[in-house]
Amino acid sequence: MPSNAVIIEIRAGAGGDEAALFVADLYRMYFKYAQNQSWQQKVLDSKPTGIGGFKEIVFELQGDDVFSKIQYEGGVHRVQRTPKTEKMGRVHTSTASVAVLPKPKKSTVNIKPDEIKIDVFRSSGPGGQNVNKRETAIRITHLPSGLVVTSQTERNQLQNKENAMSILEAKLQDLKESQDLEQLDGKRREQIKWAKRAEKIRTYNFPQDRVTDHRIQKSFHNLEAIMNGKLDKLIKTLTQSL
Numbered sequence: 001m002p003s004n005a006v007i008i009e010i011r012a013g014a015g016g017d018e019a020a021l022f023v024a025d026l027y028r029m030y031f032k033y034a035q036n037q038s039w040q041q042k043v044l045d046s047k048p049t050g051i052g053g054f055k056e057i058v059f060e061l062q063g064d065d066v067f068s069k070i071q072y073e074g075g076v077h078r079v080q081r082t083p084k085t086e087k088m089g090r091v092h093t094s095t096a097s098v099a100v101l102p103k104p105k106k107s108t109v110n111i112k113p114d115e116i117k118i119d120v121f122r123s124s125g126p127g128g129q130n131v132n133k134r135e136t137a138i139r140i141t142h143l144p145s146g147l148v149v150t151s152q153t154e155r156n157q158l159q160n161k162e163n164a165m166s167i168l169e170a171k172l173q174d175l176k177e178s179q180d181l182e183q184l185d186g187k188r189r190e191q192i193k194w195a196k197r198a199e200k201i202r203t204y205n206f207p208q209d210r211v212t213d214h215r216i217q218k219s220f221h222n223l224e225a226i227m228n229g230k231l232d233k234l235i236k237t238l239t240q241s242l
Helices: 017-036 066-073 157-182 186-191 223-227 232-241
Strands: 005-012 040-048 054-062 075-081 092-102 116-121 137-142 147-151 200-205 210-213 218-221
Touching (some): 005 017, 005 157, 017 040, 017 054, 017 223, 040 157, 054 066, 066 232, 092 157, 147 157, 200 223, 210 223
Parallel strands (some): 075 200
Antiparallel strands (some): 005 054, 040 054, 075 092, 116 137, 137 147, 200 210, 210 218
């Protein structure tokens, strides 16, 4: 489904603080890649940790060919490296999950006012401390599905509400597509390559300076450049192979 806007959600998985730092690294990688593509970008929600990482970050990318280039990034990403906090020099393995949600047009997702519950609360920073004295953060619960989304990146309550609604609309569209997908037979489901991947798709191995994409069984070197947004070769190879 072509789209010129996507919402990307990156969440820390196994690995504690190191997983949260990996989320920040992945966000920075996509941020720099988007800059190289001249795409517009906007953070919709984030849950920072005290050491510079994120438990979760949700952001929007908008521009030409954004979905066709980013669609295969969804899945579990794994990193193998020695954390800065590791005194014995041991390599740790951590994970983060990436979800890529095409941003739906307003007309395709109809959310009725009586289907949502809106709560306001104070934005929190690393460690959970309140960073705003006013209640500007928004939590929206979609009652029929049970989906809950938040936004606390803006100082303006109305803007946070708009951000949260954008996330909710994308998740509802994704939920509908998942339900539609379940009704298809197995062969057809497998053909829809970009959809709903929960398994490990890629490993970032710092000691060996390589990124391996497990879906195409191919490795790419110069990991530092890749983490700095030089994703063109990797994305082009994926697009041609999947």
